Amino acid sequence: MPTMNIIQAVNDALRLEMRRDPRVVILGEDVAKFGGVFRATSGLVDEFGPDRVMDTPLAEAGIIGAAIGMALYGLRPVPEIQFADFIFPAFDQIVNELAKFRYRSGGQYPAPVVIRTPYGGGIRGGHYHSQSPEALFIHTPGLKVVVPSDPYEAKGLLLSCIRQNDPVLFLEPKRIYRASKGEVPEGDYTIPLGKARVVREGTQVTVIAWGSMLHTALEGVDKAAELGISCEVIDLRTLMPFDVETMVESVKKTGRAVIVQEAPRTCGFAAELSATISERAMAWLEAPVERLCGFDTPFPYTLEHEYMPNGDRVLSTIQKTLDW
Amino acid sequence: MPSMTYREALNQALAEEMERDPTVYLMGEEVGHYQGAYKVSQGLLARFGEKRVIDAPIAECGFAGIGVGSAMVGLRPVIEFMTWNFSLVAIDQIVNNAAKIRQMSGGQFAIPIVFRGPSGAAAQVGAQHSQALESYYVHIPGLKVVAPSTPADAKGLLKASIRDDNPVVFMENETLYSTQGEVPAGEHLVPLGRGDVKRVGTHCTIVAWGKAVHTGLAAAKLLAAEGIELEVVDPRTLRPLDEELIFESVKKTGRLVVVQESWPVASFGVDIAYRVQRACMDELDAPVEVVSSADVPMPYARNLELEVLPSADDVVAAVRRALYLV
The missing domain is CATH 3.40.50.920 (Rossmann fold)
Incomplete structure (x- = not known):
């Protein structure tokens, strides 16, 4: 089996699906000639031509608006927003059009658009290249939200997303785009949406994370293991709809339970998960659910490493639930 | 104590703050000649003139951005969204500029701006005009978010929001505009952050x-x-x-x-x-x-x-x- 990083796995998934299904098209800033600012679409224009891999102007609302129109008429567009931070100019198109079309048309117009976008900090990108806006899209009815944590997951999840009929925000953890490597099957396979995965079994504390924070969580869990603390680690994979059963x-x-998220604390997705767990497992909880998050500030450039959860903070949060 | 509607209370807050502080101005769609889509700005154009009550084109991203720029250079803009639903066209200005500039400039540029308008459902205005969007904005560091339920709170909170040096998302409600209640006359401030x-x-x-x-x-x-x-x-x-x-x-x-x-x-x-x-x-x-x-x-x-x-x-x-x- 070939070894790939996340970028290569995304590229492989896109290539496979474009070969299999002529309705799949790609559009975005620098996705064609340049192959994507992170090279995720590298070489695709050579194989599929400019009618299926389209360079657009710097106009996110236009990119998503055009993708919606294509989807309504039967294509399966996979637009790229160059950084999740740039998704806000397209926010109205996503929330008010894309998320609502199927519902507003009484099911006549599904809008199978998969928006790929790199998210998160850890690359010294500053305020405008580091945000994790997943909670906003999870909050919006009509959207699915998927976050892969390694190359195998990235390929299998992306193929599932393109083959189903609802709009998806596919958030790619850019900090580990190249750092995360692993074996990825050649050819076709899918990972079902809405199913979490138990990455490590344990008995004392459940640690829940997704995307690049999964690796941070595992760092903390390794440190905890050295102290004799046994943690179960869950990679949520699909954030909407999320897998309540596996967590509970x-x-x-x-x-x-400890939830690790990179996004700011207030009104983040960790709050949703913790409220769900508290509601569904109250009688089993030995301590309040803890959330470890980014701080409630704009993403800082110089204090990036203080801002982002790290292994030590995961460990101390695990200890906090045990000491409660 | 005088009794008035939620709408009148907001109007009074705007008028008092514009009277008190010449840097306060109001901008949005139909806020001037039409007196506001919900009549919150009734009479303000006649009283303060068109340099301080500005009818904007239908371009939320544009006038939200102008608001942020003017706040950076010393004004205290009140930006009206006809409804918060339409703020989604301008959310990039709110999230990526208004909320961040104070921190990005190391505290050199405060952004004393109030974005206000009705949020939530009215009656049969459909999927794109009925959204209660507070959860988006509460998640954004750098913003304050306010949602008054009574005329007295509406007045006191709007005055406090205009005087705050941070961007404030001020969410009114269409079905509350005509509700009546007692409102203290004159200087009535409700501090932000107090329930x-x-x-x-x-x-x-x-x-x-x-x-x-x-x-x-x-x-x-x-x-x-x-x-x-x-x-x-x-x-x-x-x-x-x-x-x-x-x-x-x-x-x-x-x-x-x-x-x-x-x-x-x-x-x-x-x-x-x-x-x-x-x-x-x-x-x-x-x-x-x-x-x-x-x-x-x-x-x-x-x-x-x-x-x-x-x-x-x-x-x-x-x-x-x-x-x-x-």
Whole structure:
């Protein structure tokens, strides 16, 4: 089996699906000639031509608006927003049009658009190249939100997203685009949406994370293991719809939960998960659910490493639930 | 104390602040000659002239951005969105510029700007004009978020928001504009970040803001007939949140139902639920309930719209669950 990084796995998924399904098209800033600012679409224009891999102007609302129109008429567009931070000019198109079309048309117009966009900090990108806006899209009815954590996941999840009929925000963890490497099957396979995965089994604390924070969570869990603390680690994979059963089953076993997210604390997705766990597993909880998040400030350029959760903070949060 | 509508209270706040401080100005669609889509700016153009009451083109991103720029150079803009639904065209200016410039400039540029307008459903205005969007903005560091439920709070909070040196998202409600209430005359300020107990009770705490406060109060009235007394806490400012007032109430009642018009998932209501389970775990006698709008785009049909919105009956049912009466 070939070894790939996340970029290569995304590229492989796009190439496979474009060969399989002529309705799949790509559009975005620098996706064609340049192959994408992170090279995720590298070489695709050579194989599929400029009618299927389109360079657009710097106009995010236009990119998503055009993708919506294509989807309504039967194509399966995969637009790229160069950084998740740039998604805000397209926010109205996503929330008010894309998320609502199927519902507003009484099911006549599904809008199968998969928006790929790199998110998150850790690359010294500053305020405008580091944000994790997943909570905003999870909050919006009509959208699915998917975040892969390694190359195998990236390929299998992306193929599932392109083959289903609802709009998806596919958030790619850019900090580990190249750092995360692993074996990826050649050819076709899919990972079902809405299913979490237990990455490591354990007995004392359930640790829930997604995307690049999964690796941060594992760092903390390794440190905890050295102290004899056994943690179960869950990679959520699909954030909307999220897999309540896998989380609740685990917490019923461990009695404790820690959620690790990179986004700011207030009104983040960790709040949703913790409220869900508290509601569904209250009688099994030995301590309040803890959330470890980014701080409630704009993403800082110089204090990036202080801002982002790290292994030590994961460890101390795990200890906090045990000491409660 | 004079009695007036929520609309008049907002108008008075704007007029008083524009009178007091020549750097305050109002800009938005139809705020001048038409006197505001909901008549909140009635009479202000005639009184303050067209340099301070500015009719903007239908370009939210443009006039929100001009507002941010003018705040950087010393003005105190009040930007009206005809409704918050349309703010989604301008959200990049709010999230990426207004909310960040103070931090990005190392404190050199404060952004004293108020973005205001109605949020939430009115009656049969469909999926794109009925959204309660507070949960988006509460998630954004650098913003304050305010949602008044009464005329007195509307006036006091708007005046305080205009005087604040940070960007404030000020969410009014179309169905509250004509509600009546007593409003202190003259200098009436409600500090941001301080909540208010709208009804004292002992059996269960309700936390609600904006229109949902009235849904909570209606439920309280229904349940009082059976001897169940609800305490209704209105945080008024959602960010920063008056946590202490909420925790104090929950520690007294042992139960909490949050009522919000927001969609349920990853919403501000569940954030409050998280904070309460964290801070009051030993005092809670039941899981926190959150009553929200249904997790769908707003349907146009009136019967379905009423099904989607949180009602007093929904709150009553949630309180019964929290009290183990079902």
